[in-house]
Amino acid sequence: MSRALALVRHGQSTANAAGEFTGSRDVPLTPLGREQARAAGRRLLERGLYPDTAFCSTRTRTAESATMILDALGRSALPVEPAAALDERDYGALTGLTHAEAEARWGAEQVRVWRRAFADPPPGGESIRDTLARVAPYHLTRILPAAMRGVALVVAHGNSLRALVTAVEGLSPGEAERLEIPTGSLRLYRLTPDATIEGLAVLS
């Protein structure tokens, strides 16, 4: 029996391509983003890892990526569970601005802190710690039990996955801040019967 957890960041979105803070906005994939999602599906196919359960956020870019991954695996009929717990962190006042616009307004160092510091939320938004507080319970109640029964696929966002990886791997705040997860990348865990990680492959 496979006990596996496959985490995929959605493919490149139009906001990613424009260098904009995305956060809670609903934006579509670019053609490159669709190809990145298909490539993640092919990586699972090459390893014979066919999801038994699939999760995404409530945003189009993760649902669309999950559809493409499952299509590449010949598993289009598998239902995908959308969860607000997996939504991208709320970027508050930064939402919709380009990185350059935000830096011009608040300075590059402040923007860097808001983007990556574990516990400092941007004005009106969520920190990584806030995001972890909603992602971790969902992981424990829905995702981990599915990964203990078979192959669980999760398609989510740069920062909701940063929080999820923190929960799965028990990262320190500093490790969480340094973790970068490219669009379309796959993080693949194999689990033992007592739910510890026996193998990790990072493919991007």
Ligand SMILES: O=C(O)[C@@H](CO)OP(=O)(O)O
């Ligand atoms: O804009 C966002 O919501 C995220 C990634 O999609 O940006 P960051 O690069 O700051 O993690």
